[in-house]
Amino acid sequence: xxxxxxxxxxxxxxxxxxxxxxxxxxxxxxxxxxxxxxxxxxxxxxxxxxxxxxxxxxxxxxxxxxxxxxxxxxxxxxxxxxxxxxxxxxxxxxxxxxxxxxxxxxxxxxxxxxxxxxxxxxxxxxxxxxxxxxxxxxxxxxxxxxxxxxxxxxxxxxxxxxxxxxxxxxxxxxxxxxxxxxxxxxxxxxxxxxxxxxxxxxxxxxxxxxxxxxxxxxxxxxxxxxxxxxxxxxxxxxxxxxxxxxxxxxxxxxxxxxxxxxxxxxxxxxxxxxxxxxxxxxxxxxxxxxxxxxxxxxxxxxxxxxxxxxxxxxxxxxxxxxxxxxxxxxxxxxxxxxxxxxxx
Amino acid sequence: xxxxxxxxxxxxxxxxxxxxxxxxxxxxxxxxxxxxxxxxxxxxxxxxxxxxxxxxxxxxxxxxxxxxxxxxxxxxxxxxxxxxxxxxxxxxxxxxxxxxxxxxxxxxxxxxxxxxxxxxxxxxxxxxxxxxxxxxxxxxxxxxxxxxxxxxxxxxxxxxxxxxxxxxxxxxxxxxxxxxxxxxxxxxxxxxxxxxxxxxxxxxxxxxxxxxxxxxxxxxxxxxxxxxxxxxxxxxxxxxxxxxxxxxxxxxxxxxxxxxxxxxxxxxxxxxxxxxxxxxxxxxxxxxxxxxxxxxxxxxxxxxxxxxxxxxxxxxxxxxxxxxxxxxxxxxxxxxxxxxxxxx
DNA sequence: ATTAGCACTCAATAACTAAGAGTGCTAACA
DNA sequence: TGTTAGCACTCTTAGTTATTGAGTGCTAAT
Numbered sequence: 001x002x003x004x005x006x007x008x009x010x011x012x013x014x015x016x017x018x019x020x021x022x023x024x025x026x027x028x029x030x031x032x033x034x035x036x037x038x039x040x041x042x043x044x045x046x047x048x049x050x051x052x053x054x055x056x057x058x059x060x061x062x063x064x065x066x067x068x069x070x071x072x073x074x075x076x077x078x079x080x081x082x083x084x085x086x087x088x089x090x091x092x093x094x095x096x097x098x099x100x101x102x103x104x105x106x107x108x109x110x111x112x113x114x115x116x117x118x119x120x121x122x123x124x125x126x127x128x129x130x131x132x133x134x135x136x137x138x139x140x141x142x143x144x145x146x147x148x149x150x151x152x153x154x155x156x157x158x159x160x161x162x163x164x165x166x167x168x169x170x171x172x173x174x175x176x177x178x179x180x181x182x183x184x185x186x187x188x189x190x191x192x193x194x195x196x197x198x199x200x201x202x203x204x205x206x207x208x209x210x211x212x213x214x215x216x217x218x219x220x221x222x223x224x225x226x227x228x229x230x231x232x233x234x235x236x237x238x239x240x241x242x243x244x245x246x247x248x249x250x251x252x253x254x255x256x257x258x259x260x261x262x263x264x265x266x267x268x269x270x271x272x273x274x275x276x277x278x279x280x281x282x283x284x285x286x287x288x289x290x291x292x293x294x295x296x297x298x299x300x301x302x303x304x305x306x307x308x309x310x311x312x313x314x315x316x317x318x319x320x321x322x323x324x325x326x327x328x329x330x331x332x333x334x335x336x337x338x339x340x341x342x343x344x
Numbered sequence: 345x346x347x348x349x350x351x352x353x354x355x356x357x358x359x360x361x362x363x364x365x366x367x368x369x370x371x372x373x374x375x376x377x378x379x380x381x382x383x384x385x386x387x388x389x390x391x392x393x394x395x396x397x398x399x400x401x402x403x404x405x406x407x408x409x410x411x412x413x414x415x416x417x418x419x420x421x422x423x424x425x426x427x428x429x430x431x432x433x434x435x436x437x438x439x440x441x442x443x444x445x446x447x448x449x450x451x452x453x454x455x456x457x458x459x460x461x462x463x464x465x466x467x468x469x470x471x472x473x474x475x476x477x478x479x480x481x482x483x484x485x486x487x488x489x490x491x492x493x494x495x496x497x498x499x500x501x502x503x504x505x506x507x508x509x510x511x512x513x514x515x516x517x518x519x520x521x522x523x524x525x526x527x528x529x530x531x532x533x534x535x536x537x538x539x540x541x542x543x544x545x546x547x548x549x550x551x552x553x554x555x556x557x558x559x560x561x562x563x564x565x566x567x568x569x570x571x572x573x574x575x576x577x578x579x580x581x582x583x584x585x586x587x588x589x590x591x592x593x594x595x596x597x598x599x600x601x602x603x604x605x606x607x608x609x610x611x612x613x614x615x616x617x618x619x620x621x622x623x624x625x626x627x628x629x630x631x632x633x634x635x636x637x638x639x640x641x642x643x644x645x646x647x648x649x650x651x652x653x654x655x656x657x658x659x660x661x662x663x664x665x666x667x668x669x670x671x672x673x674x675x676x677x678x679x680x681x682x683x684x685x686x687x688x
Numbered sequence: 689a690t691t692a693g694c695a696c697t698c699a700a701t702a703a704c705t706a707a708g709a710g711t712g713c714t715a716a717c718a
Numbered sequence: 719t720g721t722t723a724g725c726a727c728t729c730t731t732a733g734t735t736a737t738t739g740a741g742t743g744c745t746a747a748t
Contacts, residue, residue, distance in 0.1 A: 025741050040691050043742065061697040061741045102506055136484045140496045148500050152484045156492050158504040162446055238604070241597045249593060253585045260582070369710050384722050387711065405710050405728040 002052075008034065009045050010054055011078045014066045018316050021244045023063030068281040068315070071293070075278050075319050082320040084328070088117055092325070096332045103127045103155060103337065108233040110309055110329055115236025118311055118322055120243075121259065122235040125269035126299070126307020127337065132157060133187050139163075139178045141171045149219060153190065155341050163219065181219075194220045230307065232265055245291050245314045254288040259312070269308045272296045276326055281315050293317045297330035301337045309333065346396075352378065353389050354398055355422045358410045362660050365588045367407030412625040412659070415637070419622050419663050426664040428672070432461055436669070440676045447471045447499060447681065452577040454653055454673055459580025462655055462666055464587075465603065466579040469613035470643070470651020471681065476501060477531050483507075483522045485515045493563060497534065499685050507563065525563075538564045574651065576609055589635050589658045598632040603656070613652045616640045620670055625659045637661045641674035645681045653677065 002010070012032055013024045026039040026046060035042070046064055049055050054070035057063075066074065095109055107124045115122035132153035141147045145167075150160040165171075184201050185193065197220045202213070240246050240255060258264060264286070279294045289312075296310040309329055311322050346354070356376055357368045370383040370390060379386070390408055393399045398414035401407075410418065439453055451468045459466035476497035485491045489511075494504040509515075528545050529537060541564045546557070584590050584599060602608060608630070623638045639661075640654040653673055655666050 023741090027741075038691050040693090041689090043744095044690090047743075057742085059698055059741095061743095062699080063741065099508065135486065136482075138480075138482060138494075140480045142479065142498060142500050146500065148496060148502065150482075150494060150496070150502060152492060152494070152504075154486060156486050156490065156506055158492065158494060158502070160496075160502040162500055164443065238597065238600045241593055241600070247593050249585055249591050249596065252593065252596065253582065256582045256585070367710090371710075382722050383710095384724090385720085387713095388721090391712075401711085403729055405712095406730080407710065 002049075005037075006045055006049055007078065009042060010049055010066075010070060011074065013046075013055060013064055014070060014074045014078070017066055018318060021316055023058055023065050025063035028063075066316075068283070071280045071315055071319075072283075075280070079320050079323070082324050084321070084324050088325070089328075091117065092328055092332065096336050103157065103341070104231060104233075106333070106336070107307065107309070110333060111233045111235035113235070114309065114311060114325060114329060115234075115239055117325055118313065118318070119236070119239050120311050120313030120317065120322070121237055121239050122309070122311050123259075123265065123269060124233040124235075124307065124309045125266070126230050127301070128230050128306045131189055131191075131304060133189050134185050134193065137178060137181050137185060139174045141165075141174050144171065147171075147174055230266075230270075232262055232269070234259070240312075240314070243314050245316065251291075255292070258286060258288040268294065269296065269310060272298055272308055274298050274300075274305055276323060276330070278319070278323070291315055293319070295319070295322055295326060297326040299330045299333040299337065301334070301341050306337070307333075346393075349381075350389055350393055351422065353386060354393055354410075354414060355418065357390075357393075357399060357408055358414060358418045358422070361410055362662055365660055367402055367409050369407035372407075410660075412627070415624045415659055415663075416627075419624070423664050423667070426668050428665070428668055432669070433672075435461065436672055436676065440680050447501065447685070448575060448577075450677070450680070451651060451653070454677060455577045455579035457579070458653065458655060458669060458673060459578075459583055461669055462657065462662070463580070463583050464655050464657030464661065464666070465581055465583050466653070466655050467603075467609065467613060468577040468579075468651065468653045469610070470574050471645070472574050472650045475533055475535075475648060477533050478529050478537065481522060481525050481529060483518045485509075485518050488515065491515075491518055574610075574614075576606055576613070578603070584656075584658075587658050589660065595635075599636070602630060602632045612638065613640065613654060616642055616652055618642050618644075618649055620667055620674070622663070622667070635659055637663070639663070639666055639670060641670040643674045643677040643681065645678070645685050650681070651677075 009029070012029060012034060016024045016029070016032075026042040029035055029042050030037070030039040046055065049070075050057065050064065053067055054073060055064040056067045058065055091113065095106075095113055098109075104127070107126060111122040111124040114124075132155050134151060135154045136152040138150045138152075139147050140150065145165055147163050147165055148160055149163055150158065152158050181197075181201065185196060188196055197216055202216050206213075237256070237259060241252060246252050246255065268284070276295065276297045279296075281290055281293065284290075284292065284294055291314055292312055293315045294310060294312050295317075296308050298305050298308050300306055309326065311317075311326060313322065353373070356373060356378060360368045360373070360376075370386040373379055373386050374381070374383040390399065393414075394401065394408065397411055398417060399408040400411045402409055435457065439450075439457055442453075448471070451471060455466040455468040458468075476499050478495060479498045480496040482494045482496075483491050484494065489509055491507050491509055492504055493507055494502065496502050525541075525545065529540060532540055541560055546560050550557070581600070581603060585596060590596050590599065612628070620639065620641045623640075625634055625637065628634075628636065628638055633656075635658055636656055637659045638654060638656050640652050642649050642652050644650055653670065655661075655670060657666065
């Protein structure tokens with residue numbers, strides 16, 4: 001167990017390092033207001049803290065730098081919930097005051113603002129629409145070979161897909177088909193659409209439409225994609241370039257390639273427990289993120305967790321500020337989305 | 345006027361520098377197969393070429409490096425139209441063989457492949473849909489306050505926009521309204537839509553629908569955006585990181601910030617004459633692009649120039665290869681788009 | 689238990705050196 | 719007269735050596 005004084009020193013070291021990105025020495029520490037004892041004492045304490053694994057030296061005679069364990073302890077126990085500046089607060093509130101009613105735009109904008117407020121990279125996932133219900137399906141013929149299928153969900157999500165019509169398909173039958181589909185499918189959750197088409201609607205279509213098999217297969221396939229449409233949005237992808245730990249182009253490259261590799265990002269963004277999660281350095285299980293921390297927050301519609309918003313920064317990150325901001329975004333997003341979309 | 349021998353030397357210098365990114369000296373030049381004269385002779389010729397401004401030294405006793413004027417001459421007069429490797433050719437052809445019928449996806453994919461083939465950054469603009477005609481307009485109510493307007497063009501382009509309904513608006517009237525709009529507006533070019541709504545349709549709506557003024561204003565505004573929907577697509581945004589001229593993070597940052605500043609990119613991508621245009625270094629009028637060349641190619645539907653596809657690389661770029669590739673993309677895109685969309 | 693003092697370590701910087709690639713010029717050559 | 723061999727000179731690069739300064743650990747005094 002750490003003594004009060006060790007905690008104080010650990011905290012001050014981390015705060016200082018987060019701020020200046022330079023190893024912290026005993027002498028400079030002793031000059032801080034909150035430190036009332038001498039540099040020699042600090043050296044002794046630091047030696048202990050190092051032995052316990054909370055701080056490290058970059059070389060034998062250097063100042064100390066927080067270790068991952070140190071950051072972890074800091075995040076878990078030492079974080080003072082920082083209150084945000086008025087300006088920042090207002091900026092965030094202003095997004096949610098704007099009349100953006102399209103879920104995706106809202107989320108996208110959140111990522112952008114979040115990256116601007118933090119100077120790190122922000123990533124947003126979602127919102128998941130799997131529980132959304134079909135509101136309308138429409139098939140618009142473009143010419144003899146092509147039609148475009150459009151579906152609208154009850155949350156206002158629109159997706160469209162081009163369909164190549166089977167040869168010699170009668171365009172006039174498209175309308176009939178759309179009517180049948182709407183009759184039968186409006187109100188059905190998107191995830192069940194494909195099933196429902198095959199189980200119930202296909203036979204019905206067969207009674208009215210020639211070539212119904214080909215086209216309903218096409219349609220079912222197109223619709224199928226809709227349910228997995230969680231999207232990733234980025235803000236400040238290149239913000240990391242201004243962090244001193246990324247003055248090396250090779251590091252930048254490997255970092256950017258992780259960020260841009262969507263499958264990995266999906267994995268990292270999904271399956272987070274409700275609330276805020278902090279992953280520090282190697283906790284991310286990704287060598288390119290060794291010097292990064294990744295903080296995620298979930299947001300919901302009602303009680304349904306529908307997405308995640310996250311910040312990726314150097315391990316030397318302003319945890320307190322980022323966590324406060326994420327918390328705010330998470331709550332505001334949840335509140336707004338819930339208000340708008342819960343009871344349709 | 346340059347002598348044959350000077351041209352040869354200039355060409356070999358540039359080819360070598362493009363390949364190895366190192367100043368080229370007289371001795372190493374003299375070892376090349378195509379060079380039959382001594383290094384001393386080369387030195388004399390190089391002195392002349394330098395005086396004429398085609399090559400430069402990086403310091404008093406260094407080898408020579410092409411100047412902008414040198415590149416310009418090279419591009420204008422020395423470029424041997426390189427034939428592409430079979431693999432590359434096949435890769436390109438394969439995109440256009442795939443059954444992608446959505447314009448934007450096609451263009452997007454082109455940018456991606458182009459960046460992969462060149463290892464530079466590829467940018468695509470378009471396709472412009474201003475001449476597209478309205479195929480269908482649909483208004484789907486979501487609840488009492490919100491509806492979603494969807495328009496489809498004859499090229500299969502779909503755009504949607506949320507509309508906040510005026511309070512106490514009767515949802516049933518939306519359908520009436522959509523019918524009127526479809527009656528009157530199908531076949532109208534998108535650019536004329538707004539005008540047409542105000543001039544012809546508003547009065548008609550007034551006869552049938554309460555609150556017609558608010559909602560038609562809303563609608564006209566939404567539709568208005570559609571006409572300027574040329575989009576930018578990127579491929580290989582971070583490819584420049586692997587170019588030796590961008591080993592410095594500051595340069596990377598300023599370059600990326602130019603690339604990501606869409607208004608500037610729009611300007612650079614628009615208003616290019618038909619065919620291929622090469623801008624070298626400062627010809628780009630942008631200090632962050634001083635060490636870059638920017639090659640654009642236009643593509644069309646029929647005779648209508650509808651977009652641009654471009655490559656941004658270091659001035660030390662494989663001009664020949666890039667130009668060949670762009671030429672190919674430009675032609676294939678034009679051919680495919682023309683086939684698909686000209687006569688609808 | 690704390691701290692002043694001191695010897696020691698190591699990174700960073702600057703100053704110097706040697707090697708090597710390249711140039712320009714001159715004089716000899718075909 | 720155009721070409722080339724030869725040579726002195728220049729400048730970068732890489733390696734070596736001091737020098738400085740921030741920092742540490744340890745010891746002994748308070």
